Every structure is written in structure tokens, then in C-alpha cells.
């Protein structure tokens with residue numbers, strides 16, 4: 001589902017590209033820093049065109065996404081190494097890189113041998129057969145999609161027939177999606193026009209009304225449009241999550257897990273810079289980056305405040321009690337954003353999932369305790385697991401008869417809601433293999449007026 005790459009001029013030949021990817025991966029592995037951070041730091045310093053930069057990043061991510069499958073394919077294939085003796089990092093990274101090209105059918109066994117002679121590439125090429133022979137179904141699934149067995153078991157149990165399609169789509173390259181900032185441009189069409197003048201082709205997003213997908217290899221963030229605040233980078237799913245908040249004109253909104261403020265800025269624009277958005281988060285560093293983003297975006301109706309994890313100060317509680325909307329974009333397992341953070345699958349543990357669910361329940365209880373009659377709370381996550389989504393919402397609805405769900409169809413209209421909601425049109429449910437967005441869930445809870 002990735003957008004096609006225009007035939008932009010490339011300067012790096014395959015060998016140079018291979019060396020660069022291995023260098024970048026090694027830098028990340030040796031320093032323990034996230035690949036994204038290493039790419040962001042190193043690539044701009046190289047004299048590379050946008051097409052080469054993007055291809056190098058894409059290849060780095062491809063290896064990262066497939067690590068488990070590649071290591072399985074290479075096990076026992078490196079000549080002169082006894083079982084259990086792991087190869088030095090440089091050889092391992094070169095082997096992973098070439099194995100990824102081989103298993104994806106981009107090169108054949110002969111070419112793999114020319115690139116890296118010390119490996120039995122015919123054996124590597126048969127990895128799929130060996131995976132198919134693995135006795136345990138979760139292991140077969142985990143090896144195929146490069147996820148740990150416990151998550152493979154969870155995917156298979158929870159997503160059934162769709163599990164493989166979901167896992168495959170989470171390993172795809174995400175589109176570069178922008179939200180037109182209506183505080184600075186009249187419409188997404190106006191933004192598309194401005195970007196086209198700077199040589200950046202785009203297409204409209206399928207579901208979000210203010211979104212554009214930037215096409216091809218481009219240096220977007222040095223564009224005049226970006227500097228002037230005409231857009232923010234924001235996945236389409238996240239844009240839709242903000243859309244269902246739908247604050248009334250001049251409304252008051254509490255963004256209760258604001259992070260770096262991606263959704264805060266969209267809410268500010270939805271209010272046309274009127275009313276007020278209070279953005280809170282315990283993570284001061286994330287919240288601090290909102291200051292610069294706010295300035296560029298031209299928002300004048302946002303306040304931000306760092307809060308403790310376990311309670312809100314009185315000022316926040318009283319704001320929440322008079323707020324028209326509370327957005328609770330809770331910390332979650334983040335399955336739905338694996339396209340952007342492929343390594344997250346390895347840091348997740350069954351116990352961290354339990355802790356996250358407890359935090360989600362605690363935050364939901366705290367926010368609902370402040371929700372005024374007639375006001376709405378939007379509970380959102382970027383995960384696909386029901387325990388973090390539907391189950392959390394069902395729990396609070398079951399115990400409090402003054403709460404009800406507002407159907408997304410009621411907010412966006414039946415036609416707009418139909419393709420992005422569950423079958424009954426009640427909750428927002430975005431799936432990467434169906435919508436080509438991040439995986440995302442949002443439910444709108446209203447407290448009935450007495």
C-alpha cells in the first residue's frame with residue numbers, strides 16, 4: 001500500500017547504499033540509540049539527494065522490521081562458524097542486509113554470493129520452507145512477521161483470519177502524511193498548491209478532510225510551507241481522532257495526555273484559535289517541544305502544563321470540570337504505530353501490557369470523575385488490542401448509567417463515518433491493512449444531562 005516512488009535521480013550505487021545502511025545500523029546498535037534518531041542525525045550531514053536518503057532509511061527499516069526472520073534464515077549459514085558462535089556485528093549486519101534483499105526477491109543467490117561470499121545463500125533462500133516446518137503455529141507466525149512468539153499468539157487469537165494481513169501491513173513503509181493547518185492556509189487544496197510550487201507532489205488523504213500525503217523523495221521540512229506553519233506532519237488516523245473530538249465553537253478542551261502536542265495543535269485549529277486548549281502531560285521534555293510547534297503553527301489558544309503521573313493539580317481538575325471536551329489519548333502498547341517504530345515490538349512484555357491497561361483505567365477513571373453533564377470524553381489509543389480499547393470503555397459504561405457512547409456517525413455523518421468505524425458506526429477503528437493509516441481506536445463518551 002506504499003505510495004510509488006517517483007523516478008527521482010539517485011547517485012548512490014548499490015554497493016555504496018549497502019555500506020551506508022550497514023554503517024547506520026551499526027551506529028544504532030553500538031550506541032543503543034534508536035534508528036530513527038541515528039538516521040535523523042547522520043543522513044542530513046551526508047551529501048545525498050533526497051531519493052538516496054529516503055532509500056537508505058527505507059532499507060534500514062526493512063532490516064529492522066525483519067530482524068527475527070533474517071536471523072532465523074541466516075542461522076547456521078555463515079561458513080566457518082560453529083553453532084552458537086555469533087558473527088561479529090559488521091558481518092552480521094552485512095548478512096542481514098543481503099538476506100533481506102534475497103528473501104524479498106530483489107536479488108538472486110548468485111548476486112547474494114557476489115556481495116557476501118562467506119554465506120551459504122542457497123540455504124538462506126530456503127528459509128520460508130524451514131519456517132513452514134516449524135511445529136508451533138505461533139512460532140511460524142512470529143518468524144514470518146518477525147514478532148515475538150507471545151505477540152504472535154495474541155495476534156492470532158485476537159485478529160483471527162486478519163492476523164497475517166495486519167502483521168504484514170504493520171511492516172510496510174508509512175506514508176508521509178500532513179495536516180493542513182487551517183490557521184495558516186485556507187484549505188488542503190491551497191496547501192497542495194503551495195507545496196506543488198516548491199516541487200512537492202501530494203495527494204489528498206482518503207478519509208481525513210484536511211490531510212495530504214506527500215509523494216516521493218522530498219525534503220519537506222526545509223520547505224517554505226513548513227517554515228510558515230502551513231502544515232504539521234500527522235498520521236491520518238491521528239487526524240481523524242482529533243476530528244471526532246469536535247469541540248463546540250469557542251469551547252474548552254482538556255488534552256489530558258498531550259505529549260508533544262500533535263493532537264493539541266489540531267484541536268487548536270479546530271477551534272479556529274478561539275476558546276482554550278489546556279495541554280497536560282507528565283513528560284516535561286515532550287511537552288516542551290510543543291512551545292516551538294505552537295509558535296510555528298500560530299496557535300494562540302493553547303496553554304500547557306506538566307503534571308504528576310498519579311494526580312492532577314486543582315487547576316487542572318477545575319478546568320476539566322468545566323471543559324466541553326476531554327481528550328484522553330492514553331499511553332498504550334502502540335501496536336498500531338509499528339510502521340513508524342518497528343523496534344517497539346521487542347521492548348513490549350506481557351507485564352508491560354498489564355501495566356499499561358492499569359494506567360489506562362486509572363486515567364479514564366480520573367478524567368471521567370471530572371466530566372460534566374453534557375460534556376464528552378474521547379478515549380483514544382494507537383493499539384488494536386481490545387483489552388486496551390473496547391474493554392476499557394465497556395468497563396466504565398457498565399458501572400455508570402449517566403455515561404453513554406456518542407456514535408461517530410452522529411459526529412461525522414453516516415457516509416463519512418461508515419468506512420472508518422466498526423460495523424455499528426459507533427467507535428472509530430482504523431486498521432493499517434484496510435485504511436493505510438496507523439492502527440487507531442477512539443470512542444466518544446458523553447455524560448447525560450440530568
Ligand SMILES: C[S@@+](CC[C@H](N)C(=O)[O-])C[C@H]1O[C@@H](n2cnc3c(N)ncnc32)[C@H](O)[C@@H]1O
Nearest residue numbers: 257258259260261262263282283309329330331
Ligand atoms: C499516546 S501518547 C500521547 C500522544 C499525543 N497525544 C500526541 O498526539 O502526540 C501518551 C502520553 O501519555 C502520557 N502519560 C503517561 N503516563 C501518564 C499518566 N499517568 N498521566 C497522564 N499522562 C501520562 C505520556 O507521557 C505520553 O505523552
